[in-house]
Amino acid sequence: MKKNKYILLSICAVCAALLLAFFVNILFKIRTDSILRAEWTAGDALNYVAAMTGAISTFVLSLIAYKQNEKLQQMEDNNYIAANSCMILINQVQVKPKANIPVNYELHTEQILQERDNEDACPSGYNVEVRFKKISDSLQATPSMIYVSKCTLFVGSETRTLESDLWLENVREGYTRTAICESDIAFNCTLLVAKSKQEKFEEAIKTQNNKLTIEIEFNIVTDKYVMTKCKCMAYCEYQNSSGIIIWKSKEPTVFFYGHELKDRSQIKVLGEV
DSSP states (O other), rough: HHHHHHHHHHHHHHHHHHHHHEEEEEEEEOOOSSSSSSOOOOHHHHHHHHHHHHHHEEEEEEEHHHHHHHHHHHHHHHHHHHHHHHOOOEEEEEEEOBBBOOGGGGGGEEEEEEEEEESSSOOOOEEEEHHHHHHHHOOOEEEEEEEEEEEEEEOOSSSOOTSSSEEESSSSSOBBOEEOSSSOOOEEEEEEEEEEHHHHHEEEEEEETTTEEEEEEEEEEEETTTEEEEEEEEEEEEEEEETTEEEESSOOOOEEEEEEEHHHHHHBBTTTT
């Protein structure tokens, strides 16, 4: 398709050059005493036509070279994005069953997620730490900032999987910096739960035989400022270590939704000016 486009453009340029030569020839046939009277010699006319033909040819070649360079630049950008993007899998989820009431959301650096139908003026907040790992350790890019747009939690036993469920969305725009650990990577978030669901939610996450299913939609920005959109899912089993409830992932999966190169100045990091 592009080859045919360049051929058509070349034909149009040649036709334009021929029409220009014909038009100039007609002008020299006009005899008038006005300002439009032609005073060029035949040599001047031929030089003019040659110059215009050369200019048109140069323009066509420059346009072709520009399009080719644009394509090469796009290929280079795509290679850079592919080499510096990052996909992750959830390792574990840690939930602190003690509620608090967060205030001044803009001062918090973690992601704050609230139930869709939560209309409480001061909802209960639960601190959650999510630990994950990169799919491929061979990639040099490291997920350094993360934004969670949506999150869904299902907590229950094998016979009652909807014993407690939360459908959450982010209340702010902005990224949270990740903590790079020796074996994995972590970030924190706060879940805002309606007070009417607080007792049921705490009972569900404290019950030993319950299981947790989590779905999180991420925007992940690496240290090379490549942003990857994905959704992670994990089926987790309950573990209680000295009063700290940890949900270990058994079958983590990730769905890819695209990636792009971000401008550093357009990335807002929560809690930083």
